[in-house]
Amino acid sequence: MKIGQTFRKTLPPATHELLRAIGMLSHDMGYRAYLVGGIVRDLMLGRESVDLDVAIEGDAEHLARTFARKTGARMRQPTRFGTCKLLSKAFGTLDIATTRSETYSVPGALPEVYSSGILEDLARRDFTINAMALSLSPGSYGRLLDPLGGEADLKRSSLRVIHAQSFRDDPTRMLRGIRFGARYGFTFERGTALLFREGVEGGFLKRVSGERVFTELKILCREPEPARVFDLLRRHRVLESVDAAFMLNLWKLKDSRRLERAIDVLDESAPTGFLEEWRAWFAVFFLGLDRRKCNRLIRYLNLPKELREICLWSALELKRTLSRLHGLDSSRGYRVTKLLGTVPAEGLVHLYAAGPRRERNLILTYLTDWMHIRPALTGGQIVDLGVARGPRVGRMLEAILRLKISGKLRTKADELDYVRRRAG
Numbered sequence: 001m002k003i004g005q006t007f008r009k010t011l012p013p014a015t016h017e018l019l020r021a022i023g024m025l026s027h028d029m030g031y032r033a034y035l036v037g038g039i040v041r042d043l044m045l046g047r048e049s050v051d052l053d054v055a056i057e058g059d060a061e062h063l064a065r066t067f068a069r070k071t072g073a074r075m076r077q078p079t080r081f082g083t084c085k086l087l088s089k090a091f092g093t094l095d096i097a098t099t100r101s102e103t104y105s106v107p108g109a110l111p112e113v114y115s116s117g118i119l120e121d122l123a124r125r126d127f128t129i130n131a132m133a134l135s136l137s138p139g140s141y142g143r144l145l146d147p148l149g150g151e152a153d154l155k156r157s158s159l160r161v162i163h164a165q166s167f168r169d170d171p172t173r174m175l176r177g178i179r180f181g182a183r184y185g186f187t188f189e190r191g192t193a194l195l196f197r198e199g200v201e202g203g204f205l206k207r208v209s210g211e212r213v214f215t216e217l218k219i220l221c222r223e224p225e226p227a228r229v230f231d232l233l234r235r236h237r238v239l240e241s242v243d244a245a246f247m248l249n250l251w252k253l254k255d256s257r258r259l260e261r262a263i264d265v266l267d268e269s270a271p272t273g274f275l276e277e278w279r280a281w282f283a284v285f286f287l288g289l290d291r292r293k294c295n296r297l298i299r300y301l302n303l304p305k306e307l308r309e310i311c312l313w314s315a316l317e318l319k320r321t322l323s324r325l326h327g328l329d330s331s332r333g334y335r336v337t338k339l340l341g342t343v344p345a346e347g348l349v350h351l352y353a354a355g356p357r358r359e360r361n362l363i364l365t366y367l368t369d370w371m372h373i374r375p376a377l378t379g380g381q382i383v384d385l386g387v388a389r390g391p392r393v394g395r396m397l398e399a400i401l402r403l404k405i406s407g408k409l410r411t412k413a414d415e416l417d418y419v420r421r422r423a424g
């Protein structure tokens with residue numbers, strides 16, 4: 001089978017060594033091991049994949065412990081679903097789980113899990129392209145298991161659910177569908193498209209907890225091209241089906257490419273680590289919402305504090321800040337700096353994306369120049385020069401900053417001179 005060769009060539013030798021070792025150990029313990037899920041799909045697409053997921057027909061925890069003991073790898077406590085994480089310097093991380101199938105007592109809830117063979121394990125998955133396995137057993141290393149036609153769907157660039165209840169059982173699969181649609185440019189196969197529409201119209205996602213929706217939205221915002229994600233979310237009206245608050249005049253920024261460009265520009269101009277891109281994308285969900293809707297959505301998604309503030313800013317402060325910025329020009333660097341100094345980095349992205357050219361230039365000058373300007377003198381030094389301790393020192397520092405930004409003070413000597421003249 002072709003994939004066998006691709007598989008052997010594409011993964012780094014150290015990874016093969018690891019996978020072979022797992023396959024051998026499983027064999028010795030009377031189990032069978034498979035590489036499963038996203039990595040198989042990505043190998044077949046010739047793309048890099050991050051996670052190594054291994055499924056074991058047998059006791060995964062026992063296998064993982066034995067492997068960890070033999071190789072000195074660390075093992076994390078198994079999760080609720082029995083997935084064990086192995087970590088080592090030599091190979092990074094690897095997830096090992098016992099093959100299982102699932103039943104959903106209540107649609108949208110987490111499944112009941114029971115152990116079974118690899119075929120049932122593949123059949124519980126979301127899309128056929130994610131339901132292929134590669135054997136790791138010594139006699140058949142690299143052999144493809146594709147009982148649901150994943151390879152054919154990959155060739156057709158098609159997303160197909162495995163059974164008609166899939167979105168009902170786990171509506172987060174709808175958001176996963178958007179993820180793969182955006183990342184690979186795949187489209188829903190006809191039957192799946194109908195089921196998807198049924199899921200949207202039936203509000204399936206409403207049955208899922210806000211935390212799980214948040215987790216999926218966060219993953220979507222971290223995709224390599226979130227603009228494509230937003231296009232799909234809009235086209236399929238997915239968000240409106242989650243919560244009516246999402247029923248925004250969704251796109252205040254006109255189009256998602258504008259935000260993409262803003263992120264690129266700001267990433268280049270701003271100091272490294274200044275901006276977390278995914279959060280700028282996430283805040284888009286809040287654009288145009290009033291305070292009441294914002295709060296409702298924040299509570300529902302249970303957002304962490306920092307993200308909450310960013311989203312609130314983009315919803316409630318963007319317009320006002322933009323109009324204040326509108327009255328300023330580059331001769332008012334200090335005012336611009338004071339105004340933008342309170343804006344979260346993600347908010348600057350939104351400002352840049354929404355603003356006309358003159359405002360955009362002010363933001364860039366702020367990022368590359370003004371925001372880095374500080375007085376050379378400290379408060380203590382100003383006191384030593386004869387200024388009385390107290391609010392005057394702070395005012396003096398602000399005055400120095402203003403004059404430095406406008407270019408009227410340049411060197412430390414200028415600053416000393418300035419303070420001396422006003423001290424006493």
Ligand code: ATP
Nearest residue numbers: 036037038039051053124125126130131170172173
């Ligand atoms: P990515 O490349 O984004 O990590 P992935 O396919 O590896 O995509 P994961 O979330 O890492 O996705 O999950 C690994 C595998 O587990 C999937 O390929 C799929 O087979 C299965 N899976 C994950 N979540 C679900 C779900 N909600 N329903 C069914 N199967 C799922």
Ligand code: MG
Nearest residue numbers: 038039050051
């Ligand atoms: Mg993965």
